[in-house]
Amino acid sequence: xxxxxxxxxxxxxxxxxxxxxxxxxxxxEALRGIDLDIPRNEYVAIVGPSGSGKSTLMNIxxxxxxxxxxxxxxxxxxxxxxxxxxxxxxxxxxxxxxFQNFNLLPYASALENVExxxxxxxxxxxxxxxxxxAMLEKVELQxxxxxxxTELSGGQMQRVAIARALVNEPAIILADEPTGNLDSGSGKxxxxxxxxxxxxxxxxxxxxxxxxxxxxxxxVVQIRDGQITEDRTVAA
Amino acid sequence: MTxxxxxxxxxxxxxxQKMRTLLTxxxxxxxxxxxxxxxxxxxxxxxxxxxxxxxxxxxxxxxxPARTSIPWQGLGKGRPIKVNEEDIxxxxxxxxxxxxxxxxxxxxxxxxxxxxxxxxEISANNPVFAVMRNIIPAAxxxxxNDLDVDRRRRVVFLGDKLKTDLFGEQxxxxxTVMIDNIPFLVIGVMEAKAxxxxxxxxxxxxxxxxxxxxxxxxxxxxxxNFVFQAKTMAxxxxxxxxxxxxxxxxxxxxxxxxxxxxxxxxxxxxxxxRTFFGVFRAFLAIIGSxxxxxxxxxxxxIMYVVVEERTREIGVKLAVGAKPGFILRQFxxxxxxxxxxxxxxxxxxxxxxxxxxxxxxxEYVGTPEASPVVLLTTTLLLGLIGGVAGYFPAxxxxxLDPVVALKLS
Numbered sequence: 001x002x003x004x005x006x007x008x009x010x011x012x013x014x015x016x017x018x019x020x021x022x023x024x025x026x027x028x029e030a031l032r033g034i035d036l037d038i039p040r041n042e043y044v045a046i047v048g049p050s051g052s053g054k055s056t057l058m059n060i061x062x063x064x065x066x067x068x069x070x071x072x073x074x075x076x077x078x079x080x081x082x083x084x085x086x087x088x089x090x091x092x093x094x095x096x097x098x099f100q101n102f103n104l105l106p107y108a109s110a111l112e113n114v115e116x117x118x119x120x121x122x123x124x125x126x127x128x129x130x131x132x133x134a135m136l137e138k139v140e141l142q143x144x145x146x147x148x149x150t151e152l153s154g155g156q157m158q159r160v161a162i163a164r165a166l167v168n169e170p171a172i173i174l175a176d177e178p179t180g181n182l183d184s185g186s187g188k189x190x191x192x193x194x195x196x197x198x199x200x201x202x203x204x205x206x207x208x209x210x211x212x213x214x215x216x217x218x219x220v221v222q223i224r225d226g227q228i229t230e231d232r233t234v235a236a
Numbered sequence: 237m238t239x240x241x242x243x244x245x246x247x248x249x250x251x252x253q254k255m256r257t258l259l260t261x262x263x264x265x266x267x268x269x270x271x272x273x274x275x276x277x278x279x280x281x282x283x284x285x286x287x288x289x290x291x292x293x294x295x296x297x298x299x300x301p302a303r304t305s306i307p308w309q310g311l312g313k314g315r316p317i318k319v320n321e322e323d324i325x326x327x328x329x330x331x332x333x334x335x336x337x338x339x340x341x342x343x344x345x346x347x348x349x350x351x352x353x354x355x356x357e358i359s360a361n362n363p364v365f366a367v368m369r370n371i372i373p374a375a376x377x378x379x380x381n382d383l384d385v386d387r388r389r390r391v392v393f394l395g396d397k398l399k400t401d402l403f404g405e406q407x408x409x410x411x412t413v414m415i416d417n418i419p420f421l422v423i424g425v426m427e428a429k430a431x432x433x434x435x436x437x438x439x440x441x442x443x444x445x446x447x448x449x450x451x452x453x454x455x456x457x458x459x460x461n462f463v464f465q466a467k468t469m470a471x472x473x474x475x476x477x478x479x480x481x482x483x484x485x486x487x488x489x490x491x492x493x494x495x496x497x498x499x500x501x502x503x504x505x506x507x508x509x510r511t512f513f514g515v516f517r518a519f520l521a522i523i524g525s526x527x528x529x530x531x532x533x534x535x536x537x538i539m540y541v542v543v544e545e546r547t548r549e550i551g552v553k554l555a556v557g558a559k560p561g562f563i564l565r566q567f568x569x570x571x572x573x574x575x576x577x578x579x580x581x582x583x584x585x586x587x588x589x590x591x592x593x594x595x596x597x598x599e600y601v602g603t604p605e606a607s608p609v610v611l612l613t614t615t616l617l618l619g620l621i622g623g624v625a626g627y628f629p630a631x632x633x634x635x636l637d638p639v640v641a642l643k644l645s
Contacts, residue, residue: 065639
């Protein structure tokens, strides 16, 4: 299981994070010195227009990508100079991803999709099944366990994805436009689910351009041109 | 990561690629049929030819006493050399790692059985002759034995064709044949055998009697020729040299005089034969391998497409914590399983072809069979090709950047 906190009590601690993409001769600086601390049980929305660098920031927070420079400590573990295997382990143990387009395996049942992170964590088959089933119950899909993603509605698919994100008890849930592909009704349900998770102590980082969704977070971080332009905490 | 889950996931993946899986299987199946059939045909042909060659004998040397060609110790050249049973005994004594039999040949004696009269080739020799020359008695009979020789019994062993000429379809063993009006008891008939070379007619046309009987009845002092067989093929040159030495000493000729005793070393042919078939088999295996390799390239191509198509899935797996090694193993195992299944189907087809292979062709090209060599060659090639074909697409999959794979940026 993951450490709850870093040394200074932060779940995420970023100092002067830079990310430079070079496409041929042109160098694009996607992130230009990000300083960001996210404590445990925070509910943060990262907002910004497209091209602002928020996706790049999300990739780095999620350990899908590594910064060009700067320091990133996730749950007490310095991410930087780690190889692909270590990054995979960190993603597996500390991060629960929720994507805009759900990213479920199309041929696997809801239960099998939720089991996936446990499979890579080396959990036994029986325990995988039990934990995945319990998690699907938590998102109120106990009667959809054997359904394939194509047999589920968008809201249901996203709830399967959330169950998958939660199943390995990650340090943070990292959600990328989680309501982007949903109708407003389903979107509200998902946002409500995030609220419940937060109320139960889950740290959540959500990337969104939907200001209505962002308003529900406790804290909103605004990104523009690769820099944080605004960081405000909303009263609960 | 339990292996059971691994297999389950793989089966799941394969199930969703049915058409591809079928096409992939076809290439491998075809390649497997090619390799296993070609190799087994090559083996069968070699065995057939070896069997035909063995009709004359297994690594034997046939020696004909002739005339000297080099003057020796005051004696001129052109002297005839004659070898008798005592000389053969001397060879036996002095060269323990070989067996010898003198042979008297004669084809002027009249055979009579009821109304049939023939003058077949008679070969009079010792029991060991049958062993050297692969003469095997058919059930119900036997070859000349030591007792026959000791007692100079009037017994005859018939070649299968000669037996039919004399007796038709009737049983011959226990019956009597007149040879030069002397009654001989038939003790055995030769099991039909293939024989592709000879020096005085095929064994199937001959009558075999004890050497001592021939000597006694027909007052022959000298053998027409003698046959010997060294314990191993490697001993043949040394044994041959010793034969010259022993006989040169006893008969007073130059041991270097190869013409005094003419020899036919049938193992010379064997050496050529072995080289030829080594090359021939390699040639067939290479042709088969190329076919299988084409199948392998097909597999590799399809797996590249599969990886391309499943990029997002790979991205998802990487995002939730699959290590690159897992992705590599998953695709490699998938390719290897496909290859194995394709190979098994191919092998089943090969077995089918072998089962319906016409027996009438056996005499010419032999009968292909699933020998250990065929199995081993095919399995090794399949494993190698499956591994290579699977490795490169699998490696590409494992090296995917999760960000790109998820099309996040």
